[in-house]
Amino acid sequence: MADILLELRHVHKRYGENVVLRDLDLTVRRGEVVVVIGPSGCGKSTLLRCVNALEDIQGGEVLLDGQPVRQEAKNISQMRQKIGMVFQSYDLFPHKTILENVLLAPLKVQKRQRPEAEAEALALLERVGLADRRDDYPRQLSGGQKQRVAIVRALMTHPEILLLDEITAALDPEMVHEVLEVVLDLAKNGSTMLIVTHEMAFARAIAHRVVFLENGEIVEESRDPKAFFTRPATERAQRFLRTFEY
Amino acid sequence: MDWGVMLSYLPLYRDALLLTLRIGWQGVALALALGVVCALTLHLRLPVLRQIVTAYIELFRNTPLLVQLFFLYFALPKVGVRLSPDACGTLGLGLLGGAYMAETFRSGLDNIPTIQSESAQSLGMTRLQAFRYVILPQAVSSSVPGLVANVVFLLKETSVFSTISLMDLMFTAKDLIGMYAKTLECLTLLVVFYLIMLLPVSFLGSAIERRLRYAEFGDRRTV
Amino acid sequence: MQSLGIDVLFKGRNLLRLLGGLWVAVRISLISVALSIVLGLLIGVLMTGKSPVLRGVFRLYLETVRILPQMVLLFIVYFGTTRLFGWNLSAEVSAVFVFTFWGAAEMGDLVRGAILSIPSIQRESAQALGMTPRQVYGYVILPQTVRRLIPLSINLITRMIKTTSLVMMIGMVEVLKVAQQIIEANRRTSPNAAFGLFAVVFLLYFAICWPISRLAGYLEKRWA
Numbered sequence: 076m077a078d079i080l081l082e083l084r085h086v087h088k089r090y091g092e093n094v095v096l097r098d099l100d101l102t103v104r105r106g107e108v109v110v111v112i113g114p115s116g117c118g119k120s121t122l123l124r125c126v127n128a129l130e131d132i133q134g135g136e137v138l139l140d141g142q143p144v145r146q147e148a149k150n151i152s153q154m155r156q157k158i159g160m161v162f163q164s165y166d167l168f169p170h171k172t173i174l175e176n177v178l179l180a181p182l183k184v185q186k187r188q189r190p191e192a193e194a195e196a197l198a199l200l201e202r203v204g205l206a207d208r209r210d211d212y213p214r215q216l217s218g219g220q221k222q223r224v225a226i227v228r229a230l231m232t233h234p235e236i237l238l239l240d241e242i243t244a245a246l247d248p249e250m251v252h253e254v255l256e257v258v259l260d261l262a263k264n265g266s267t268m269l270i271v272t273h274e275m276a277f278a279r280a281i282a283h284r285v286v287f288l289e290n291g292e293i294v295e296e297s298r299d300p301k302a303f304f305t306r307p308a309t310e311r312a313q314r315f316l317r318t319f320e321y
Numbered sequence: 322m323d324w325g326v327m328l329s330y331l332p333l334y335r336d337a338l339l340l341t342l343r344i345g346w347q348g349v350a351l352a353l354a355l356g357v358v359c360a361l362t363l364h365l366r367l368p369v370l371r372q373i374v375t376a377y378i379e380l381f382r383n384t385p386l387l388v389q390l391f392f393l394y395f396a397l398p399k400v401g402v403r404l405s406p407d408a409c410g411t412l413g414l415g416l417l418g419g420a421y422m423a424e425t426f427r428s429g430l431d432n433i434p435t436i437q438s439e440s441a442q443s444l445g446m447t448r449l450q451a452f453r454y455v456i457l458p459q460a461v462s463s464s465v466p467g468l469v470a471n472v473v474f475l476l477k478e479t480s481v482f483s484t485i486s487l488m489d490l491m492f493t494a495k496d497l498i499g500m501y502a503k504t505l506e507c508l509t510l511l512v513v514f515y516l517i518m519l520l521p522v523s524f525l526g527s528a529i530e531r532r533l534r535y536a537e538f539g540d541r542r543t544v
Numbered sequence: 545m546q547s548l549g550i551d552v553l554f555k556g557r558n559l560l561r562l563l564g565g566l567w568v569a570v571r572i573s574l575i576s577v578a579l580s581i582v583l584g585l586l587i588g589v590l591m592t593g594k595s596p597v598l599r600g601v602f603r604l605y606l607e608t609v610r611i612l613p614q615m616v617l618l619f620i621v622y623f624g625t626t627r628l629f630g631w632n633l634s635a636e637v638s639a640v641f642v643f644t645f646w647g648a649a650e651m652g653d654l655v656r657g658a659i660l661s662i663p664s665i666q667r668e669s670a671q672a673l674g675m676t677p678r679q680v681y682g683y684v685i686l687p688q689t690v691r692r693l694i695p696l697s698i699n700l701i702t703r704m705i706k707t708t709s710l711v712m713m714i715g716m717v718e719v720l721k722v723a724q725q726i727i728e729a730n731r732r733t734s735p736n737a738a739f740g741l742f743a744v745v746f747l748l749y750f751a752i753c754w755p756i757s758r759l760a761g762y763l764e765k766r767w768a
Contacts, residue, residue, distance in 0.1 A: 129439050152447055153445070158443070162440060168437065169459065170458045180444035183446065183454055228444070382757070383754045385706040385709035387710065388746050388749055391723075392742045396738050396742040399548065399735075399739035400548070480614075481713070483713075495619070498623060505624065505628065508619060515612055516612075
């Protein structure tokens with residue numbers, strides 16, 4: 076199909092004897108928001124890291140636009156520019172200001188002109204409400220602000236898909252909202268995203284498709300998030316969702 | 322206390338200080354260069370070279386400078402390697418310091434979390450770019466306090482130079498005590514001159530450390 | 545190629561004499577370390593105390609010892625006390641005195657650091673369990689402090705052993721001096737003995753310090 080952007084085929088990942096992803100197939104269409112949920116240690120984060128080739132895989136392949144994403148491939152830098160990734164712990168570069176953090180990849184990797192890249196950076200920072208913090212250092216920002224900067228940093232290379240790895244898990248509750256707002260806004264504008272999260276309400280609101288992962292396997296997949304969250308088809312997903320009730 | 326005598330000794334001590342400083346800084350420069358090369362070798366896990374570097378570091382961290390100098394100055398000529406006292410002092414201090422600098426710099430490199438490199442790579446940087454723009458600058462600034470402490474340590478270690486007939490501060494003091502027995506005056510000058518040499522570096526070190534602590538890198542504090 | 549001195553090493557009692565010289569260095573270190581640990585524990589506890597005067601005094605003491613080379617301290621004690629107080633300290637007593645003076649300061653600082661590094665929540669949660677201050681110290685604070693302290697104090701031993709090489713400069717006959725004497729005595733028959741002997745001294749120091757450093761590194765990793 077023409078509109079398939081990301082495709083994982085028979086991806087197999089293990090650490091030594093420990094299998095983390097088992098013969099996993101997954102596709103993400105252009106403009107689609109796919110949310111992956113599942114218990115801790117089910118392989119969600121590893122899945123995202125494999126898409127970006129931060130992990131090597133023992134079998135299968137990851138295709139973006141039909142082109143393989145491989146750790147040792149020559150074009151890995153180009154491929155990664157097309158894949159934006161935001162981590163749980165934000166991981167801004169502590170020795171650089173907010174603006175420099177955001178500009179590092181466009182200037183050094185993509186060799187873009189500074190005025191043009193800077194204009195875009197400021198526009199994006201403005202959009203997430205942080206243009207006035209451009210000259211601050213990461214340590215001067217709150218967790219929520221840092222995470223918004225991390226999203227802008229990932230957007231600056233004009234990725235075709237965004238990978239969000241539990242981006243609110245390290246945040247204080249009152250900061251979760253401001254970050255999720257930004258993500259919702261991106262979804263509204265048609266960004267393609269593969270999201271790993273523990274925020275069930277958020278998953279329900281944003282997902283076009285929900286994937287429930289357990290023990291490295293996709294147990295259930297649903298194109299109807301509302302139905303999934305009220306009445307999951309499998310017993311394992313039911314059990315998982317019940318842990319969020321009190 | 323005989324102030325007149327002390328005054329007359331001043332030029333001798335000044336010359337000794339200058340000699341100590343000259344060789345001291347040469348040694349420190351050599352140590353820094355060696356330390357950077359060795360730390361990179363270890364950090365990048367270069368095969369074979371890594372084992373050699375580890376052996377060098379262990380050997381020189383676990384032996385006294387005095388013994389190293391004796392080997393360079395008295396033993397090497399017997400196999401045809403003849404070095405001037407100056408060269409021996411520089412080389413000895415450089416080899417000793419290189420081992421310490423390497424350790425400091427390596428732990429600076431190794432302490433940068435891997436996710437920093439990963440997030441740089443996820444932006445499309447190559448490993449080399451990630452190292453150059455993200456890892457290296459952070460490693461350098463986090464190793465500065467340790468590097469300055471090493472400099473103070475090395476400058477103190479110069480106090481054994483007199484054994485290879487370099488006319489440093491210890492040599493001068495011992496010589497003058499032997500000749501004129503003005504023990505107190507000589508010892509006072511000795512302390513004063515060491516302080517002149519070491520205090521500025523030590524103050525610089527604590528100033529840098531305070532600054533770095535104030536501008537604490539990373540976000541360990543906020544979360 | 546002429547002999548490089550290994551034969552000299554095995555001539556007569558030379559090897560034994562050399563090892564005897566090494567023992568002098570090790571003995572001084574061990575005595576000094578033992579004294580330093582006892583004094584250091586005391587100083588460390590006092591440094592975490594409430595009195596700012598006491599803390600200031602110890603700070604000054606520590607900085608003074610740190611800024612001056614041990615060689616200078618040795619000279620001051622060995623040559624200075626004779627002149628100033630008329631004491632006639634032997635080289636060995638001066639050495640032990642200086643190394644203890646230095647070691648106790650370093651050890652005190654390590655103890656202070658180790659005590660302060662125990663998070664206050666540890667003390668608080670022990671108190672919350674109803675422990676008396678004595679119990680808090682005995683069951684919670686001290687065991688953790690000691691764990692952090694042991695690798696660091698082992699490291700102090702190697703630093704001490706390396707530093708004792710300085711005592712030859714105040715006239716003690718330790719391993720380097722013995723090596724020099726042997727070389728001197730065999731100048732005629734083996735003019736190149738200096739190479740072998742100084743190489744052996746180098747390796748002897750390494751053979752003693754390296755295992756101790758490794759042990760400290762191992763414990764540090766294990767108890768981190």
